[in-house]
Amino acid sequence: MQVLQAGQHKLIYLELQPEMVTNIAKQVGFDTRTKDGQRSIQLDLSTPARQSPLLLFDAADPANLGWFSRCQFYVDGTSGAVLQTPIQLANQRDRSGRALPYSVRLQINKELPASFRLPNKAPVTEQTVYSVLFNFMNALLNTGVGVCGGPVVQALAGRTEPQGNRN
Numbered sequence: 299m300q301v302l303q304a305g306q307h308k309l310i311y312l313e314l315q316p317e318m319v320t321n322i323a324k325q326v327g328f329d330t331r332t333k334d335g336q337r338s339i340q341l342d343l344s345t346p347a348r349q350s351p352l353l354l355f356d357a358a359d360p361a362n363l364g365w366f367s368r369c370q371f372y373v374d375g376t377s378g379a380v381l382q383t384p385i386q387l388a389n390q391r392d393r394s395g396r397a398l399p400y401s402v403r404l405q406i407n408k409e410l411p412a413s414f415r416l417p418n419k420a421p422v423t424e425q426t427v428y429s430v431l432f433n434f435m436n437a438l439l440n441t442g443v444g445v446c447g448g449p450v451v452q453a454l455a456g457r458t459e460p461q462g463n464r465n
Contacts, residue, residue, distance in 0.1 A: 308412035326435040344401040351399030356453040357444030375448030397452045
C-alpha cells in the first residue's frame with residue numbers, strides 16, 4: 299500500500315496481486331478470468347456447474363424480505379458500487395441482452411481516497427480488501443447480496459420480473 303498525493307488530494311494505492319485475487323475466487327468456487335489494469339482489477343466470475351442463479355436479489359421487492367434480512371452486502375443498482383467496499387459489480391449479458399444468471403463482472407479499485415474506510419471504520423489495506431472480497435464472493439453463492447434501486451444492475455435471484463400492472 300502506498301499513499302499518493304496529487305495536489306491537495308491524497309490517495310491510497312493498493313498493491314493488489316491478481317494471482318491472489320484469482321486464488322480467492324477459486325477458493326470460493328468461481329471460475330474466473332482476471333484482467334489487471336493500472337487503476338483496477340477486473341474479474342469475470344462464473345459458476346457454470348451451479349444449478350441455481352447467483353444470489354443477487356432486488357432488496358426493494360417485498361417477496362425477497364427473507365433474503366434482505368440475511369444479506370451482508372448491498373449493491374447500488376444505479377452505479378454498481380458495492381456499498382462500503384472498493385468493489386463494483388455488473389451483470390454479464392448474453393447476445394440478446396438478458397442478464398446471465400451464473401455470471402457477474404467485478405472491478406476492484408486500486409486507488410481510493412485517503413479517507414476511505416471499510417465497515418466498522420476499518421482502515422483499508424490489501425489484506426482487508428482480500429477478506430472483504432472473499433466474504434462478498436461467498437455471499438453471492440450462499441447468503442445473498444441485495445440490489446438497491448436503479449436499472450443498471452439487475453437481480454438474478456428471487457422475483458426478477460419488474461413489478462407493476464400486467465393488464
